[in-house]
């Protein structure tokens with residue numbers, strides 16, 4: 016029998032068949048072209064084209080400076096060290112929360128303490144470490160240690176580990192939680208000791224989480240700019256700070272571009288490895304038929320004791336660091352004149368008011384715009400099939416995968432001349448935040464859509480509602496919790512992130528985080544502390560409000576909101 | 586079992602004993618749940634004992650207490666006469682076969698089966714030998730290097746079984762091991778388990794909530810409800826002589842009616858049920874009734890005979906109208922209206938010889954009062 020040829024009309028143009036999707040896609044591609052490809056291509060152009068011809072001259076130039084080569088190695092060594100120590104610490108915390116019978120309030124405390132570094136500006140721990148272990152440091156004095164310098168590798172390493180281990184904790188505890196508890200039981204009932212169970216079942220099954228965490232932390236440390244700036248000094252240069260100093264100190268755009276290209280390469284490698292890792296089906300997803308809700312088996316006793324000890328020390332240390340900042344914000348001159356004063360807060364609210372207002376406005380605008388974009392992109396990449404879909408997915412994550420410094424430099428290069436002159440404007444700041452941090456929003460929208468049966472939307476269509484109406488009346492209400500979850504992270508990032516936007520602030524628009532950095536470089540520790548406290552309080556309050564709003568909106572859904580604090584970079 | 590009984594004429598050895606085991610879960614702010622209440626029973630060497638009861642009655646909890654996963658709130662567990670309350674599961678040598686199989690997803694079939702042997706530090710050639718034997722016995726040859734996710738449900742279940750059996754354990758625990766399988770596979774695998782249990786002379790404690798599964802194979806059935814053990818005995822006994830209305834309902838899906846005691850004789854008691862009179866053996870009554878008492882009578886739907894109207898099958902007969910019928914393969918289930926009430930009747934589907942009664946047709950019902958059970962009405 017002959018198979019009849021397909022009628023030609025199946026290839027109707029998208030404009031006619033789905034005008035809403037068509038216009039959405041045009042808008043998305045346009046925004047990508049302007050805010051992702053243009054700056055990145057400008058960066059590459061500036062790096063590789065000298066007077067209009069292709070050349071490695073810029074790369075060679077930065078490479079020939081010994082200092083820059085040291086910075087590259089420094090970046091890589093630091094990132095390796097942080098990813099290992101942070102993942103180890105995160106694993107210990109995750110075991111404590113998911114595999115021990117520590118009292119509930121204690122576990123809640125563990126969770127809460129790990130949230131602190133996530134919602135603080137990325138250099139909070141560097142400030143408090145300086146106060147504790149720096150020159151005239153409290154802890155040093157208390158312990159009677161001399162000849163210790165926090166500046167250099169050790170200081171950055173401790174500080175970044177403290178800042179990023181919560182990310183490892185989130186990723187690993189999520190995977191430890193989804194493991195089927197009966198696997199523990201099975202191992203024990205087959206006669207394995209508890210150590211053996213840990214070695215042969217628990218750890219192998221959490222390997223994807225460990226791998227993911229190592230990559231995330233590697234990327235975060237590679238991109239971190241504030242910590243090395245405060246704690247690195249000249250003893251331990253890393254790429255982001257070198258690029259920053261080249262550009263802001265010596266106005267050497269070409270050199271900065273070349274340096275950030277060196278940074279871009281390992282970051283992209285990590286990004287690809289991570290996609291690879293998450294793409295392969297993890298073992299965990301095939302376990303647990305009818306997952307029996309039994310409790311996980313206990314760990315070996317000695318291990319529980321060790322874990323508890325480590326967690327206790329860490330929690331006390333973190334609380335101590337934050338307490339120092341709080342205290343530091345109330346004393347006249349740190350460790351010189353310890354009289355109580357509100358002076359610094361008065362300063363913050365007088366001279367920092369503009370920064371507070373600007374930061375809030377920028378964060379608010381970025382959150383709203385970023386969420387809308389995240390919903391649109393998440394929806395079309397998850398639900399629709401079209402040519403270039405994978406490329407759209409990839410592009411949408413690009414600014415997020417690249418270190419903030421690279422994005423910041425790309426933006427100043429890309430937008431400092433006509434046709435798109437945006438230097439010093441609100442737009443450039445908002446765009447930088449939006450296209451960098453809407454990634455978490457896209458991910459949570461996609462994850463949520465994967466859970467929702469497309470049949471619901473098909474039902475709506477078959478009942479006569481149009482595409483747009485279905486989207487607004489069926490899809491949106493179903494994914495709104497995920498959208499809000501994405502919004503929360505977007506907002507937190509916009510309030511605290513600095514690595515990209517440090518290049519983009521101007522006299523007209525300034526940020527709280529840059530004010531903190533200025534205070535630090537002027538050695539105004541108490542002022543920096545007061546700014547940090549104000550920032551943390553604002554973030555906490557705003558986050559609480561959004562959480563409440565989400566609770567009210569979803570009250571009638573009865574769906575537990577799964578917050579995936581998955582990835583919080585610098 | 587047969588072998589060991591022949592060898593020593595004494596009573597078979599007690600392998601497992603529970604004495605007044607209780608488990609109470611404390612729910613913060615919400616009081617407590619008694620999952621198991623003072624359960625006591627023994628399991629002898631070579632026996633296949635089934636624990637059955639409705640969902641949430643505490644079967645899994647009991648089994649997990651024996652396995653060592655849960656500490657009992659009160660009571661003692663003995664294995665071979667030794668108190669094991671303080672031993673962890675890894676020290677008891679009584680592997681468990683889980684409902685969700687709990688195969689290690691990151692290990693191959695071979696490694697899964699070898700897991701317990703390796704934990705016992707057996708030399709690798711002995712491990713390989715034992716695993717190969719198990720694979721042969723359970724028809725898993727050829728799957729050794731695959732991962733569990735690459736197996737069918739039935740194969741996964743056999744790997745789970747092999748993994749436990751290869752340890753030649755004293756006792757094997759099963760927690761609803763077949764409930765994830767479809768009906769056909771369930772019957773096959775159940776036969777497999779029974780066969781392996783006999784070949785390897787293994788003692789098994791088997792939890793299920795499926796009556797057919799419970800009655801089908803084991804030497805002994807233990808019926809649980811609300812955390813308590815209600816009745817134990819061989820399947821025939823439990824089926825024919827349920828000790829409480831709950832057992833009658835759960836095991837045989839009995840019909841229940843009020844029964845008015847007309848007179849109590851030496852051997853029989855004369856009762857009136859729905860204006861019909863029956864003489865029931867006194868032995869079928871759970872206590873000595875008195876005249877004018879109101880009792881509960883349980884009538885097993887399988888003991889009622891149906892015949893076309895006018896056919897005489899016996900004396901205890903009445904007329905009824907088919908109200909509803911359900912074809913169930915091996916049997917036909919009818920709801921028959923008689924007098925002011927209805928009764929469920931299960932009628933064997935003997936091919937060729939029987940006609941199916943259509944809804945609305947009149948039939949004659951014949952009862953067998955010697956199978957009636959009489960219970961005191963409580964509360």
Ligand SMILES: Nc1ncnc2c1ncn2[C@@H]1O[C@H](COP(=O)(O)OP(=O)(O)OP(=O)(O)O)[C@@H](O)[C@H]1O
Pocket residue numbers: 610611618619620638639640641642643644645646647794
């Ligand atoms: N960890 C726990 N905390 C509180 N209550 C529990 C816990 N585990 C079980 N229970 C309760 O104990 C009772 C008995 O549970 P169990 O799991 O033993 O039931 P089951 O007989 O195995 O049921 P099923 O046939 O559904 O598996 C139930 O009411 C259950 O809700």
Ligand SMILES: [Mg+2]
Pocket residue numbers: 644645646
């Ligand atoms: Mg159960």
